[in-house]
Amino acid sequence: MTRTSSLRTVIGAGAAFAMIASLAGCGGxxxxxxxxxxxxANNTQDLYQPIIDAFEKANPDVKVKFSTTNGSQAGYQQTLQTRISGGQLADVFVAPPEQLNDLVRNNCVKDLTGEAFMDRIGDTNKAQSTVDGKVYSMSVTAWTNAYAYNKDLLAKAGYDAIPETWDEFIDMLKDLKDAGVDKPYLEPKAGLGALVEGWIGYDSSQQDTSVDQMIGDGDATFADLYTPYYEEWARLFDEGVMGSEVTGLADDQVRSEFAAGRLAVMPSGYWDVNTFNDAGINYAFGRMPMLHEGDTPFAPGSADSGYAINAKIDGDELKAAEAFLDFLSSEEGLGLIQSSLGLIPATKNYTPEIDESFTEPYDLYLATGNVYLNTLGWPASGRSALRAETFSQLQQVALGSISPQQAAANLDTKLKTLS
Structure with missing residues (x-):
C-alpha cells in the first residue's frame, strides 16, 4: 500500500507497556x-480542528487536548509505542490494525463490542478491529490506493487515462518521456512497490488461501511467492521510466511535484483530493494496472485504522471518550471526517458523496471490496516492522544493490526474527 499519506510507519512489539490514567485537566x-x-492521532491539528470544534460545541463540558507526531503520519506508530511505554497514553487514540494485537495483549484498549455506536460500523471494518472475538477500535472509514494522473501531461503522449495492464502502463511511461515529460512516474521511498499489493490481491482472490496467509502460515516463503511480483515492478528501473532518486523522496515531496504540475502519475488516494483541488491542476484518479489482460482490478486498501479508548481511564474521562467516539461515528462527525481529513466513510449510517475525480477507483475498488492489505496475512506480532522492511528492501532494488529475488529472500530472514 502504499497509502502515501499514512499508512507507512514502524513499531516493535513492547514487552510490557507501562500505563497510567490520563489526568482530567482543570484549565483556567x-x-x-x-x-x-x-x-x-496520525494527522495534523489543522485537519482535525473542525471535528474537535464541532464536538466541543455539542459537548460544552469537555475540552479536547489534541496531539500528533511531528510531520503528521510519519512515525506515528513508533511515537505511540513510546508514549505507552512512558505511561502517557492518551484517552482516545488512533489504533493501527498492525498494532492492535499488541495493544490488546498489554491491556491498552477498551473493549468496544457492546457500545451502542458500534451498531453503525460495518462488518468489514469490525473484522479488522477484532481480536479474539471482541472489537477494540472503531474504524469508520476505508481507503484504497489509486493512481493520480495529470490529464494535460498524459495528453502530450496521446493518452487520456491509465492503461489497464502493466505492459501498457510501462509503454505509456516511455511515451511520456519521449514526449518531453521529465517526470512520468514517481513513488515515495516509504511506498515503493505501490501496485504489487493489488497484483497479490487479485491472485489471492483466485485461491482458497491468500498469498500472504500462506507465507504467514509457513506454507510458502517470500522468496517463493514475491519474487515474480518484485521482478515485474523492477522493470520501472530496467526500462528507465523511474530512477533511483525515489529512494530519497518522502511522501510530501512526491505529492508536491504532482501538485506543481511536474509529475504525470503517482500512487495516491482520496486523502489527496483537497490538496490537488486546491492546486488547480487538471487531474483525475485512475486504476492501478494489473499484470495481465482480464485480471479483475485490485488495489492496496482496507478498512482504516480505528479510534480506540484507553483501557485504564474511568469516570468523566471515560464518559467523554465514549461521547467522542459516538460523535465521530455520527452523520455530522462522518461528514467532517470526509471533508476535513479526506477519508471515505464506510459505515451503515452514512452514504459519502465522492469527489468526481475519484469516481473510477471508488467504483473499481471500494464499491466492489476489491482491496487487499498484505499485512493482514502475516503473524500479528511484528507486522509493522515487516511492512517497513518491504519498503527498505525495494529501496535497495531501486539502487541496484540487490536483486528482486534477494529482496524477497531478505523478507524471509526478517520474518524469522519476528517469530
Missing part, C-alpha cells in the same frame, strides 16, 4: 471545570 478561563479529553 473558559475551560475551568471542564473534563479534559486527550486525543492522539
Amino acid at each position: 478561563g473558559a475551560d475551568a471545570g471542564k473534563t479534559q479529553l486527550t486525543f492522539f
